[in-house]
Amino acid sequence: MFRTLCHLAAPIIAFAFSPVAHADESTHRIEVGTKKLPMEGESILFDGHEAFVIAPETAAKGKPWVWYAPTLPRLPGSAENWLFERFLKAGVAIAGVDVGESYGSPEGRKIFEEFRVYLVSERGFAEKPCLLARSRGGLMLYSWATEHPEKVAGVAGIYPVCNIASYPGVAKAAGAYGLSPEALEAELAKHNPIDRLEPLAKAKVPILHLHGDKDRTVPLEANSGELAKRYRALGGPIELEVVKEGGHDMWKGWFQSEKMAAFVIERAKAGVGEE
Secondary structure (H helix, E strand, O other), rough: OOOOOOOOOOOOOOOOOOOOOOOOHOOEEEEOOOOOOOOOOOOEOOOEEEEEOOOOOOOOOOOOOOEEEOOOOOOHHHHHHHHHHHHOOOOOOOEEEOOOOOOOOOOHHHHHHHHHHHHHHHOOOOOOOOOEEOHHHHHHHHHOOOOHHOOOOEEEEEEEOOOOOOOOOHHHHHHOOOOOOHHHOOHHHHHHHHHHHHHHOOOOOEEEEEEEOOOOOOOHHHHHHHHHHHHHHHHOEEEEEOOOOOOOOOOOHOOOOOHHHHHHHHHHHHHOOOO
């Protein structure tokens, strides 16, 4: 049975600030965005992609941060406020960029890396964020992370998608890759997170997933379960917390996990050398 948790949702407020960089200061086009955020934050356009930064009043040493995905028109939402408030209290920022329904495609990964470089080089953020993947954000963040393990402090997942074949399925994902379903199927191992874990395992990147055993949208065994099995076999550190009777839903326990909050804060600060 699920635990009963008390939650007072913060009001949804969107703030748009002045552009964070001028054209002559950046190789990227940075403009004021229109993205609505669940709490006070900065909405920007990064090369035409909606993006956001939610910064603490006082940043912890080295400006640690959490990279959230998927950043989509309604995400992050107020469900994340409980976690975000704890990150901010610890001096940890949150950021994300909208790459659409990329399903971890090379184009999406390219934009992700450019956004990270911008935050690090022009905003002074830590070199290594902790990743926070919700649902299909897992495909986006893991697909980037497996190519940049040295830039990852940790990975946290709330029922994350780790296997393209499971969700959204090769046929649906193929368009985002600019391939036919047959062509993507033939080279799936070059893109699928569960097949590309070795670099993260070699770098000993810590992982924590929360996943329900009754998730019909992103089945446990084909996603977090399979990733955990393979990551452990490669020598990687991972904890998988299986929620009994848990589905792919808005149960508050997914978003009000003390374990998740502590893990993300610790790993984000580890990204700037604060083990």
